[in-house]
Amino acid sequence: MGDVEIELTVNGAVRRGRVEPRLTLADYLRGHCQLTGTHLGCEHGVCGSCTVLLDGAAVRACLVFAVQAHGTEVTTVEGIAGPGGELSPVQAAFRDHHGLQCGFCTPGFIVSVTAYLRDHRDPSDDEINEALSGNLCRCTGYQGIRQAVRAAASNQERGSDV
Template identity: 55%
Template sequence: MRIELDINGAVRELEVEPRTTLLDCLRDQLALTGAHAGCEHGVCGACTVLFDGVAVRSCLMFAVQAQGSAVTTIEGVTPGPGELSVIQDTFCETHGMQCGYCTPAMVLVAHALLADNPEPTRAEIVDAISGNICRCTGYAQIVEAIALAAERMRGANRPKDARK
């Protein structure tokens, strides 16, 4: 089937089999290998992408279902080539990753959380990443990274009246 997707801001036209998951489409047809294939049945969270701005598991959707929608992968969150987003920066600073397998998904979940809730409590951060398995860090530094990113993003230049 022919589909059209907005991938990281660029419209792409593709031919997919109905059974191709959004994850496989991103990885195999668009070479966006930052979306990781872990369990491929919705448990590990490694394949999380932003679907119309909301964090979803790309292994639990078929690409045909995404027709006309906007998908953001980890490749789409950087402000420019060679740069990192605030959240990616804080993951580096706090050692919020080790092997890196869960990291793109963790970063995207953090993006979705902070877009929605600029001042999350620790419990809210923990809840937000609860669907993503990390086997290295023990999660503490990931929580720290997201809290630090939230603090930085709150302090960033914004119109005065937009501040809480």
């Protein structure tokens, strides 16, 4: 089978191109769009480093083919910040609460937490732990990450959108 024409919206910009049917969305974003914030860790959907929003749902970009994203809207970690480049409340909370160390897993956490807090305005600690269970971090011990999620949720409760 030959290349397939796709069109999708990535971080608000329409992208068109021809891709091999077996190309993953993660590889498309990194190679064709030069959006390298979508990291590739395990390439099996386990670590969460490649998490992006696909029509608003958090998905593992290593498990989605680029052709499956045809006609959709994709938001990567680069699209989470405000239009002027200001950090989103989740990004600011990760910075303020030391929710990162080496930073490799951070984009996946930022995207996952952004989607989670959009739908869960006041999560309990157990709910936060469950929400974080789909992303792996080998450096932080998760304490700063949990504090960042609590802070972002708290800011959201005070009226600031995630």
